[in-house]
Ligand SMILES: Nc1ncnc2c1ncn2[C@@H]1O[C@H](COP(=O)(O)OP(=O)(O)OP(=O)(O)O)[C@@H](O)[C@H]1O
């Protein structure tokens with residue numbers, strides 16, 4: 159369980175997060191939603207100790223992220239950032255290999271190679287494993303970075319907009335595979351998604367942030383409905399039910415609601 | 419198009435692919451050393467020439483290693499492949515420390531101090547300065563590279579002017595003491611400082627070896643490195659401490675060489691694309707030795723020219739710098 163208690167964050171005097179407290183359960187997929195600038199990425203980088211915590215406390219399975227040795231934490235929790243780039247010239251296989259660094263510290267074993275293979279396989283990167291990152295398309299590069307995080311093989315995986323740049327096939331495939339990994343090995347994924355329907359269809363829990371505060375938290379049915387979405391995004395969105403999941407028709411303005 | 423990348427192969431095969439160029443470079447380095455020691459030695463003067471040249475050779479090799487290593491560490495730590503410690507005026511910072519010392523104590527007093535003590539003190543001050551400066555510049559958050567290039571060049575100019583300014587305030591007689599250090603002279607390696615330089619440089623070897631994998635992770639950038647559990651600040655401290663030491667050593671021995679590091683390190687990146695820190699460092703050090711020792715042998719003993727090698731090397735390096743800037747900064 160990731161426990162976030164009274165976390166506040168400021169940048170240059172501006173309040174970015176304001177007294178956020180919530181618990182992210184162990185196992186399954188938690189989707190983090192909210193408008194641009196709500197503080198989703200900030201919250202993820204605080205959990206992953208990429209940004210030092212200013213106020214409040216965050217623990218991962220009881221381990222405080224500010225005091226736990228960083229290499230021990232790297233075997234427990236991994237993060238994909240929203241914008242990824244590396245300066246060094248690396249191949250896909252090399253990049254994914256770095257995901258194993260917390261485990262082997264520079265001397266990869268057969269087990270590490272197996273994990274890299276598995277991650278490459280999972281993201282459909284085998285044909286590309288020898289390419290340099292600057293020779294890939296945007297979506298291919300995104301999959302390579304996700305594969306690196308998956309190779310880290312941690313109980314908690316934070317993914318900031320993993321579906322960025324992905325085509326429909328790869329987006330659906332990625333969500334299905336994450337769901338499967340959560341089911342089979344009990345991993346916990348915390349995913350920032352902008353396409354609310356992916357959250358509705360795959361998440362066990364949805365957390366909505368707005369203006370640096372926790373807005374609401376609940377099952378897809380509790381969050382993905384017209385009033386709640388209107389409140390979070392300040393947008394009127396019609397919601398239908400498709401295949402047992404709420405399905406938001408957010409691309410087009412809905413018929414106005416008939417007042418009853 | 420899939421590239422014929424080494425990393426595509428399983429690890430042992432990848433390693434084998436790197437061995438060939440490294441062996442070739444080592445051979446070339448040996449040839450350069452042989453030429454340097456033997457070219458144009460007058461008959462009958464062998465003993466004198468060899469012992470004289472051996473000291474100089476040791477100095478050149480030390481400088482080659484120091485410049486290649488500090489440049490590569492700098493690239494790993496700052497996530498850029500264009501700026502180098504000397505482009506950022508690191509060597510000028512060292513000269514400034516030296517000049518201030520003469521200014522503060524008077525040339526006579528500085529000459530009185532045991533050179534070993536003096537040099538060690540200078541190196542320590544330099545390590546402190548460089549670590550502080552670069553921690554401040556680079557650890558706060560990832561910065562825009564173009565901004566960094568600009569800041570770097572401004573710093574370089576600032577240090578150079580400050581060092582010039584201080585030297586102008588010194589008595590002209592005392593100025594002679596510092597002036598010697600201000601121009602790169604490969605033909606007149608400062609032999610007095612050689613032993614202490616060898617000692618100080620040797621200190622970096624076990625650290626480099628021990629931390630080589632950590633520098634690979636460091637090169638991925640701050641956030642990724644922390645995400646992988648790297649103790650980022652500690653590794654940055656180690657990197658900048660060593661950069662300060664190595665730049666002091668090379669500047670003290672031969673004076674500032676602005677673009678040499680950039681040249682050799684980029685050749686190494688080309689020869690071993692996508693290779694890790696350790697093999698790349700081996701390659702760049704060997705290339706630096708070939709260029710410096712071989713170049714000096716040809717200049718001094720074949721062409722009979724004195725001290726112009728640094729100009730040629732810096733011109734080549736400068737062209738590399740321009741080329742990299744124009745080609746577009748790779749992030
Ligand atoms: N370096 C910074 N300086 C000033 N403000 C910042 C900085 N980084 C982020 N912010 C502000 O913090 C707020 C939260 O940013 P954050 O990146 O967490 O949003 P987000 O919810 O991830 O948005 P998005 O959906 O666009 O990714 C935004 O208002 C942003 O402008």
Ligand SMILES: [Mg+2]
Nearest residue numbers: 198199200240
């Ligand atoms: Mg974001």
